[in-house]
Amino acid sequence: MDLHLASDTLWMRRALAEAVRGVGWTSPNPAVGAVIVREGRLIARGFHRRAGGPHAEIAALQMLKSPGDARGAELFITLEPCSSAGRTPPCTDTIIAAGFSRVVFGAFDPNPLHAGHAVLLLRSAGIQVATGVLEEECLLLNEGWNKWICTGSPLVIAKAAMSLDGYISSHPRRRWITSAASRRDAMGLRSTVDAILVGGETIRTDNPRLTLRRVPPRPQPWRVVWTQKSLPPDARIFTDRYHDRTLVFQKSSLREILHSLGARSIRSVLIEGGGYLLGEALDQHVIDKFCLYYAPLFLGGRVPAFGGLGISSLAQALRLTKVRYRCIGDDVRLEAYPQTTAIGGCSGRLNVSPIKIVPGTS
Numbered sequence: 366m367d368l369h370l371a372s373d374t375l376w377m378r379r380a381l382a383e384a385v386r387g388v389g390w391t392s393p394n395p396a397v398g399a400v401i402v403r404e405g406r407l408i409a410r411g412f413h414r415r416a417g418g419p420h421a422e423i424a425a426l427q428m429l430k431s432p433g434d435a436r437g438a439e440l441f442i443t444l445e446p447c448s449s450a451g452r453t454p455p456c457t458d459t460i461i462a463a464g465f466s467r468v469v470f471g472a473f474d475p476n477p478l479h480a481g482h483a484v485l486l487l488r489s490a491g492i493q494v495a496t497g498v499l500e501e502e503c504l505l506l507n508e509g510w511n512k513w514i515c516t517g518s519p520l521v522i523a524k525a526a527m528s529l530d531g532y533i534s535s536h537p538r539r540r541w542i543t544s545a546a547s548r549r550d551a552m553g554l555r556s557t558v559d560a561i562l563v564g565g566e567t568i569r570t571d572n573p574r575l576t577l578r579r580v581p582p583r584p585q586p587w588r589v590v591w592t593q594k595s596l597p598p599d600a601r602i603f604t605d606r607y608h609d610r611t612l613v614f615q616k617s618s619l620r621e622i623l624h625s626l627g628a629r630s631i632r633s634v635l636i637e638g639g640g641y642l643l644g645e646a647l648d649q650h651v652i653d654k655f656c657l658y659y660a661p662l663f664l665g666g667r668v669p670a671f672g673g674l675g676i677s678s679l680a681q682a683l684r685l686t687k688v689r690y691r692c693i694g695d696d697v698r699l700e701a702y703p704q705t706t707a708i709g710g711c712s713g714r715l716n717v718s719p720i721k722i723v724p725g726t727s
C-alpha cells in the first residue's frame with residue numbers, strides 16, 4: 366500500500382471513531398467525525414453531536430489551541446463537507462478560510478444534488494482533495510440517512526430472536542429465547558434507529574416497552590404499531606413516559622407506513638416482529654438489512670420468525686450477501702443484506718461519481 370494511502374487510512378479510522386460517538390444522536394442529520402493533522406500529528410478532533418449543532422469539521426476546528434493552527438494542516442472527515450447553507454453556514458467556506466492544505470474525506474454526500482460539489486469548491490481554492498478513503502465503512506455508518514436522502518424512505522432492518530428451527534414464540538414460563546448478552550446487543554441496535562415497528566399481536570401478547578435500557582442515554586425511538594383492530598389502551602407504549610412517541614397505523618399497507626415515516630424524516634426503522642409482520646415485510650421486499658439472533662434450542666409452535674406467503678420456487682428465494690456471523694455466548698448473531706440492497710443504503714448513482722479522485726492527488 367502506498368505510504369500516503371496508509372496514513373490516510375489510519376487518520377480516517379480516527380475520524381470514524383469520532384463519528385461513532387454521534388451515532389443515535391444526530392438524526393435527522395448523519396453521524397460525522399473529523400480529525401485535523403499537522404506534520405503527522407493529530408492536533409484536533411471533533412464530531413457532529415446533534416442536528417443544529419456544529420458539523421464535525423467545525424467542532425474539530427473549535428478544538429484547536431489557536432485558529433491559525435489549521436493553516437497548512439490536513440483535515441480528515443468521514444463525509445464530504447457540506448457546500449450549501451442549512452441550519453449552519455456551508456462548511457466548505459470555513460475550510461477554505463481556515464487555510465487547510467489538504468482535505469481527505471471518506472464518502473461523498475449521497476444527495477445527488479450535492480455530491481462532488483465540495484471537491485470542486487475546495488480544489489478551485491487550491492486545496493488538495495482526496496476521496497474514497499474507507500468509503501464503505503464511512504457509508505455504512507449512516508446507511509439509514511443515505512437511503513432516506515436517496516429515496517425518501519427509511520432503511521428497514523428486520524430483527525428477530527429465534528430458535529434454531531426458526532420460531533419466535535416463547536414458552537409462557539420462559540420469557541426470553543436468547544441470552545442476556547444477545548438482548549444487550551439487540552438493545553444497542555435499537556439505540557441506533559429512529560423507529561421500532563411491531564405488529565398488533567405482539568403488543569397484545571408481550572406488552573413490550575420498546576424503550577432503550579442498559580445503553581448510554583439516547584433519544585427514544587418512535588414506537589410504531591401495525592394493526593387492523595383496536596389495541597389495549599393500558600399497553601405500556603400508550604401509558605409510559607414516552608407515550609407521545611407512539612404511532613399507530615390502522616389498516617395501512619407496510620409501504621404506506623414506510624412512506625409516512627419517511628415523510629416525518631424518520632431515517633431508519635427496526636422491525637422487531639412478530640412473525641406475521643416480518644413475513645409480510647419479506648413478501649413485500651421492503652427489508653434492507655437483517656439482524657437475527659439464534660439461540661441453541663428448538664421451539665416449534667405456531668409463530669415462525671418470518672410468516673408470509675413465501676415463494677413458489679427456489680429461484681425466487683431472497684439471497685443475502687455481506688453475511689457476518691458472530692457468537693454471543695451460545696447464541697449466534699447473523700447480520701446480512703439482501704443482494705438488492707445498495708451499499709450503505711445509497712443508490713447506484715453514488716458509486717459512479719464522475720469526479721472521484723485518486724487518494725493523494727489534488
Ligand SMILES: NC(=O)c1ccc[n+]([C@@H]2O[C@H](COP(=O)([O-])OP(=O)(O)OC[C@H]3O[C@@H](n4cnc5c(N)ncnc54)[C@H](OP(=O)(O)O)[C@@H]3O)[C@@H](O)[C@H]2O)c1
Pocket residue numbers: 524525526527533534535542563564565566567568570571591592593594595596614615616617618637638639640641642643668672
Ligand atoms: N422472539 C422475537 O424476536 C419476537 C419479537 C416480537 C414478537 N414475538 C412473538 O410473536 C408473537 C406475535 O407475532 P404474530 O406473528 O402472531 O403477530 P404480529 O406480527 O406481532 O402482529 C400481526 C398483526 O399485524 C396486524 N395486521 C395484519 N394484517 C394487517 C393489515 N392488512 N393491515 C394492518 N394491520 C395488519 C394485525 O394486528 P391486529 O390484530 O391488532 O389487528 C395482526 O395481529 C408473540 O407470541 C410474540 O411473543 C417474538
